[in-house]
Amino acid sequence: MRNYHLFIIRQEYYELYNDNPHLLYKALSSLFKVTLNNYSFGLSIFEQLCEPINVNYLSDYLNYRFRIAHNKRKYLVINPKLKENTLIFIRPSHIHLFSNVNIPHVMSLFYLYQRRIFVIDVDNHDYFWLKDYHQSFVSHI
Numbered sequence: 456m457r458n459y460h461l462f463i464i465r466q467e468y469y470e471l472y473n474d475n476p477h478l479l480y481k482a483l484s485s486l487f488k489v490t491l492n493n494y495s496f497g498l499s500i501f502e503q504l505c506e507p508i509n510v511n512y513l514s515d516y517l518n519y520r521f522r523i524a525h526n527k528r529k530y531l532v533i534n535p536k537l538k539e540n541t542l543i544f545i546r547p548s549h550i551h552l553f554s555n556v557n558i559p560h561v562m563s564l565f566y567l568y569q570r571r572i573f574v575i576d577v578d579n580h581d582y583f584w585l586k587d588y589h590q591s592f593v594s595h596i
Contacts, residue, residue: 480582
């Protein structure tokens with residue numbers, strides 16, 4: 456099971472970290488270790504690096520596109536053709552995906568929403584720019 460977090464990176468930091476994503480991964484993965492004592496520090500890092508998600512826009516789009524099972528901002532996408540099951544949580548800070556496949560095809564929708572998305576999987580110490588997988592999504596359509 457993969458546990459992905461998708462963040463929209465501000466333009467100036469996208470340009471800075473585009474060729475050095477490891478530093479961006481270190482900064483964003485530190486957000487998952489924030490405690491109540493250093494919450495303001497974590498919030499400061501997030502606000503500096505990331506743009507907020509337009510939750511209503513994405514929710515409306517997912518409802519229109521898939522008419523999938525959902526509960527508020529939680530969506531379950533089942534793709535029997537690709538043997539893919541993905542649970543999506545849309546939050547103002549980031550998009551959170553749980554999937555049974557390494558790179559869920561549903562991620563392609565988020566690339567269409569925003570090109571500067573950085574994906575991390577803290578559990579597996581994995582990270583990548585979503586744009587780097589866009590071509591593989593298109594080839595499976």
